[in-house]
Amino acid sequence: MLKIQNLTKIYDGGVLALDKVSFEVPQGQFTAIIGLSGSGKSTLLRCINRLVEPTSGDIFWNGTNITKANDDELRLIRRKIGMVFQHFNLVHRSSVLTNVLAGRLGYVNPIMSLFNRFPKSDIENAFKQLERVGIADKAHSRADELSGGQQQRVGIARAMIQEPDIILADEPVASLDPVLAHSIMQYLEKINKEEGVTILCSLHFLDLVHRYADRVVALNEGKLMFDGKPTDIDDKKFKDIYGREAERVG
Amino acid sequence: MDKKKPNLLRSLGIGLVVLAVLFIYAYGFQVTKVNLAETKSEHRREQLTRILRALAHPELFSYETEDTMVSLPVMVPCPEGGFQPETPDTSEPYLVMTPACGKGLKIAIVEGFNFEPFSSGPLNFRPADSEVNLQLGSIKVDRDGHFEIEVRLSNRPNDKVQELQAITRRNVGAPSLTRTAFETWDKIVETVFIALLATTLGTLLALPLSFLAARNLMKDVKSSLISMSLSILFIPVGFYIGIKVASWSLPVSVMLTGNPFVAIAGLLILPIIIWSGARFALSQSEDEKPLLNTRLIRWLVVAIIALVLIVVLHLLSNQAMLGGNNAAKLLGSFDFLGLFVRDLGDILGIVIGTVTAIVSAGILNSLAGRLGLILNRKSGTLIHILQVTLATTAGALLFFLLAAMINWFYQFNNTMGFFTAAASIGGILGFILGLINNPERSMPTGMIVYFVSRTILNATRSVEPLVMVIIFVVWVGIGPFAGSMALALHTIAALGKLYSEQVENIMAGPLEAVRATGANRLQTIIYAVIPQIIPPYISFTMYRWDINVRMSTIIGFAGGGGIGFLLIQNINVLNYRAASAQMLAIAIVVASMDYISSVVRERFV
Ligand SMILES: Nc1ncnc2c1ncn2[C@@H]1O[C@H](COP(=O)(O)OP(=O)(O)OP(=O)(O)O)[C@@H](O)[C@H]1O
Numbered sequence: 001m002l003k004i005q006n007l008t009k010i011y012d013g014g015v016l017a018l019d020k021v022s023f024e025v026p027q028g029q030f031t032a033i034i035g036l037s038g039s040g041k042s043t044l045l046r047c048i049n050r051l052v053e054p055t056s057g058d059i060f061w062n063g064t065n066i067t068k069a070n071d072d073e074l075r076l077i078r079r080k081i082g083m084v085f086q087h088f089n090l091v092h093r094s095s096v097l098t099n100v101l102a103g104r105l106g107y108v109n110p111i112m113s114l115f116n117r118f119p120k121s122d123i124e125n126a127f128k129q130l131e132r133v134g135i136a137d138k139a140h141s142r143a144d145e146l147s148g149g150q151q152q153r154v155g156i157a158r159a160m161i162q163e164p165d166i167i168l169a170d171e172p173v174a175s176l177d178p179v180l181a182h183s184i185m186q187y188l189e190k191i192n193k194e195e196g197v198t199i200l201c202s203l204h205f206l207d208l209v210h211r212y213a214d215r216v217v218a219l220n221e222g223k224l225m226f227d228g229k230p231t232d233i234d235d236k237k238f239k240d241i242y243g244r245e246a247e248r249v250g
Numbered sequence: 251m252d253k254k255k256p257n258l259l260r261s262l263g264i265g266l267v268v269l270a271v272l273f274i275y276a277y278g279f280q281v282t283k284v285n286l287a288e289t290k291s292e293h294r295r296e297q298l299t300r301i302l303r304a305l306a307h308p309e310l311f312s313y314e315t316e317d318t319m320v321s322l323p324v325m326v327p328c329p330e331g332g333f334q335p336e337t338p339d340t341s342e343p344y345l346v347m348t349p350a351c352g353k354g355l356k357i358a359i360v361e362g363f364n365f366e367p368f369s370s371g372p373l374n375f376r377p378a379d380s381e382v383n384l385q386l387g388s389i390k391v392d393r394d395g396h397f398e399i400e401v402r403l404s405n406r407p408n409d410k411v412q413e414l415q416a417i418t419r420r421n422v423g424a425p426s427l428t429r430t431a432f433e434t435w436d437k438i439v440e441t442v443f444i445a446l447l448a449t450t451l452g453t454l455l456a457l458p459l460s461f462l463a464a465r466n467l468m469k470d471v472k473s474s475l476i477s478m479s480l481s482i483l484f485i486p487v488g489f490y491i492g493i494k495v496a497s498w499s500l501p502v503s504v505m506l507t508g509n510p511f512v513a514i515a516g517l518l519i520l521p522i523i524i525w526s527g528a529r530f531a532l533s534q535s536e537d538e539k540p541l542l543n544t545r546l547i548r549w550l551v552v553a554i555i556a557l558v559l560i561v562v563l564h565l566l567s568n569q570a571m572l573g574g575n576n577a578a579k580l581l582g583s584f585d586f587l588g589l590f591v592r593d594l595g596d597i598l599g600i601v602i603g604t605v606t607a608i609v610s611a612g613i614l615n616s617l618a619g620r621l622g623l624i625l626n627r628k629s630g631t632l633i634h635i636l637q638v639t640l641a642t643t644a645g646a647l648l649f650f651l652l653a654a655m656i657n658w659f660y661q662f663n664n665t666m667g668f669f670t671a672a673a674s675i676g677g678i679l680g681f682i683l684g685l686i687n688n689p690e691r692s693m694p695t696g697m698i699v700y701f702v703s704r705t706i707l708n709a710t711r712s713v714e715p716l717v718m719v720i721i722f723v724v725w726v727g728i729g730p731f732a733g734s735m736a737l738a739l740h741t742i743a744a745l746g747k748l749y750s751e752q753v754e755n756i757m758a759g760p761l762e763a764v765r766a767t768g769a770n771r772l773q774t775i776i777y778a779v780i781p782q783i784i785p786p787y788i789s790f791t792m793y794r795w796d797i798n799v800r801m802s803t804i805i806g807f808a809g810g811g812g813i814g815f816l817l818i819q820n821i822n823v824l825n826y827r828a829a830s831a832q833m834l835a836i837a838i839v840v841a842s843m844d845y846i847s848s849v850v851r852e853r854f855v
C-alpha cells in the first residue's frame with residue numbers, strides 16, 4: 001500500500017513540479033501516470049524512492065514514512081522498490097550479468113560486493129530473470145552491445161532481482177518502437193499479474209494505458225487532474241489533462 | 251546621422267587599442283632585452299657555429315686509434331755553416347722544413363709527404379734537453395698524403411740537434427661506445443623509472459581523491475549539524491587510535507619475527523584465522539537486520555580480525571625486509587631484486603600505520619554518522635541544546651587544529667594565547683551556528699569536502715615540479731628519489747583534477763539506477779562510476795606518463811636525478827658533444843613515449 005499525501009516539489013530554480021499531490025495505490029495495482037511533458041510525472045516517481053527530495057508532504061509505504069527515512073532506512077526501502085527508466089540507464093561498459101546483479105546491491109554484504117562477489121543464489125537468480133525476459137544468452141555481452149528493447153529487458157531483470165514490492169517505471173517504452181513497446185509492457189503486466197508487484201508507470205500513449213492499466217492518475221502542471229479508471233477518461237477529462245487544444249487521435 | 255557617431259567612436263577605440271598593443275610590445279622588447287646586434291656579431295656567430303657543430307656530433311662512439319710518428323731533426327738556432335738534415339727516404343712518410351734551421355720564434359714552413367690520407371694529429375717540438383713535447387700546431391693530411399703548416403719555432407736555443415715530431419692518428423677497428431654513451435644510457439633508464447614511479451604513485455593516490463573532488467558525487471552527501479560536529483570530534487580521535495593500534499601491534503610482530511619458524515608459521519596460520527573470521531562475520535547477504543547480539547559479536551570478530559591483520563602485515567613487512575636483505579647478499583648482480591623486496595617491506599611498514607589511521611578515522615566517522623542519526627530522532631529543546639554543545643566543541647576543536655597547523659609553520663611566541671584565541675573563535679562560531687540552525691536541516695558536508703579538496707588540488711598543481719623538487723632535495727637528498735617524489739606529488743594534484751572532471755562527466759542515468767536499488771555510496775562508485783571512467787582514466791594516465799617522462803628529463807636540473815643532472819653538468823663545463831648525446835637520448839625517449847602513449851590511448855578510448 002502506497003499512500004501519497006500533499007506531495008509538493010519545488011526545484012531549486014523555483015519550478016513547482018508537484019503541487020499537493022495526494023493519492024493511494026493498493027498493493028498489486030497497475031497504475032498509469034499520464035500528463036503532458038513537464039507535468040511532473042518523472043518528479044512524482046522519483047520522489048517515491050527519493051532520487052528527488054520532496055519539498056514537503058509525506059509518502060507512506062506499508063506504514064513507514066519514506067520522506068522521513070534516514071540514509072540507512074532509505075536503503076532498506078529502496079531495495080524493495082524497483083525502477084525502470086526511459087533510457088534504460090544500464091552501465092554500458094559492464095556486462096549484462098553485472099548490470100542485473102547490481103539489483104542485489106541493497107541485499108548483499110557491502111564488503112563482498114566491492115570485490116564483485118555475489119552469492120551463488122543471486123547469480124542463479126540473475127540468470128533466471130534474464131531467461132524470463134528472453135535474453136539469457138546475452139548474459140556475458142557488454143550492455144551497450146544490446147539493442148534498445150534488449151536493454152530495457154535487462155532493466156526489468158535488474159528491477160525484478162530486487163524482489164520488489166513495487167516497480168516504478170518512468171516512460172519505460174518511450175524510446176522503443178510500438179511492437180517492442182507492447183512486448184515490454186507485457187513483461188510488466190506479467191510481473192504485475194503473476195507476482196502481485198504493484199506497478200506505477202508513466203506513459204505517453206493512451207492506447208497503452210487502456211490496454212494495460214487498472215487505473216490512471218493524471219497530472220497537469222504538477223496538479224492531480226484525474227484519478228480513475230482508464231475508461232472514464234471522456235473528451236472533457238481529456239481536455240482537462242492535455243489542455244484545450246489537444247485533439248484525441250485514434 | 252545616428253550611425254555616424256558610434257562609428258567614429260569605434261575607430262577611435264580601435265586606434266587606442268592598437269596604440270596600447272604597440273606600447274605593450276615595445277615594453278616587452280625592452281624587458282626581454284631583445285638585441286639583434288648581438289645575433290649579428292662575428293664572435294657570437296662563431297660560437298653558435300661551434301656549438302651547433304658540437305651538438306651535431308653527439309659523443310657516442312669512439313675508435314681505437316693508431317699513432318704514427320714521423321720525426322725530423324732540426325737545429326735552433328742555426329749552427330755555423332748551416333744545417334742540412336739527411337735526405338729522407340721518399341718511400342716512407344717524411345717531413346721537410348723550410349728553412350731547415352732557424353732562430354727561436356722564427357716562422358718556418360713544415361711540409362709532410364706520404365702520410366696516411368685524411369689523418370690528423372699534432373705537430374710537436376721535442377727540445378733536446380727535456381722530456382716534454384711542445385705542440386706547434388695541428389696537422390690535417392689531404393687526400394694525396396700531403397700537408398703544409400706554418401709554425402713558429404719554439405724558443406729553446408740549444409746546440410744539439412732537436413726534433414720535430416708529426417703524430418698522425420688513425421681510427422682502426424670497429425667503433426665502440428664512449429663512456430658518455432654508457433653514462434647517458436644509465437641516466438636515461440633512471441629517467442624513465444622516475445617517470446614510472448611518479449606516475450604509478452600519483453595514479454594510485456589521485457584515484458580516491460578524484461571522487462572527493464567530483465561535484466556530482468559529493469553534492470548529495472549531506473548530514474545534520476549534529477552528525478557533522480560529531481564527525482569533526484571523532485575523526486581526529488580515529489586517527490589517533492589508528493596510529494596507536496598500529497604501533498602497539500608492531501612489538502607483537504617483532505616478537506614473532508625473532509624466530510624464523512614462528513614467523514613463517516604465523517604468516518601461514520594467521521591469514522587462515524582472518525579468512526575464517528571474515529567468513530563468519532561477513533554473511534553473504536542479509537534479508538533482515540540481524541539481532542543486536544549477533545551484530546555485536548560480529549563487530550567484535552571484525553575488530554579482532556582487523557588487529558590480527560595488522561599484525562600479519564607488520565610481520566610480512568618485517569619478513570620482507572629481512573628476507574630481501576638476505577636474498578640481496580646471495581643474488582650477486584641481481585641484488586636489486588632482493589633490495590626491492592626489502593624496500594617493498596619497508597614501504598608496507600610505513601603504509602600500515604597510515605592506512606590503519608585512515609581506516610580507523612573512517613570507522614569513527616561512520617560511527618559519528620550513526621550516532622548523529624540516532625540523536626536526530628529526538629526533537630525539541632533537548633536536541634537543540636545538544637546541537638549547540640556539539641557545534642561549539644567541534645568549532646573549537648576545528649579551529650584549534652587549524653591553529654596548531656599554522657603555528658607549526660610560523661612558531662608564534664605566545665603559543666598558548668594563539669591557541670586559546672583560535673579555539674574561542676571557533677567555539678563562538680559553532681555556538682552561533684548551533685543556536686540558529688534548525689537541527690533537522692542538513693548541512694552540505696559533501697560540498698565542503700569538495701571545495702576543500704578542489705582547493706588543495708589546485709594549489710598543489712600550480713607549483714611546478716621543478717620547484718617542488720627543491721624541497722624534496724632538502725628532505726631526501728639530491729638524486730632520483732627526490733625527483734620521483736616531486737613528480738609524484740604534482741601528478742597526484744594534476745591527475746586528481748583531470749580524473750574528477752571525468753567523474754563529473756559520466757552519465758547520470760546509470761548512477762541513479764544503481765542508487766535506486768539501495769546500493770550504498772561505495773557500491774555506487776564501484777558499480778556505476780568506475781566502469782564509466784576506466785577509458786578516460788587510462789587515457790589521462792598515459793598522457794600524464796608522457797608528461798612525467800618529459801618532466802623527469804629536466805627534473806635533474808634542480809637536483810632531482812635522471813638525465814637532466816648529467817645534461818646540466820655537461821653544459822656547465824661546456825662539453826657540448828656529451829650534452830648532445832644526452833639531448834639525443836631525451837629526444838628519442840620522449841618521441842617514443844609519445845608514440846606509445848598515443849597507441850595505448852587509441853586502443854582504450
Ligand atoms: N532537476 C531539475 N531542476 C529544475 N527543474 C526541474 C528538474 N527536473 C525537472 N524540472 C522541472 O520540473 C517540471 C516537471 O518535470 P518532470 O521531468 O517531472 O516532467 P515529466 O512529466 O516527467 O515530463 P516528460 O514527459 O517530458 O518526461 C518541469 O517543468 C521541469 O522543467
Ligand SMILES: [Mg+2]
Binds near residue numbers: 041042043170171
Ligand atoms: Mg519524465
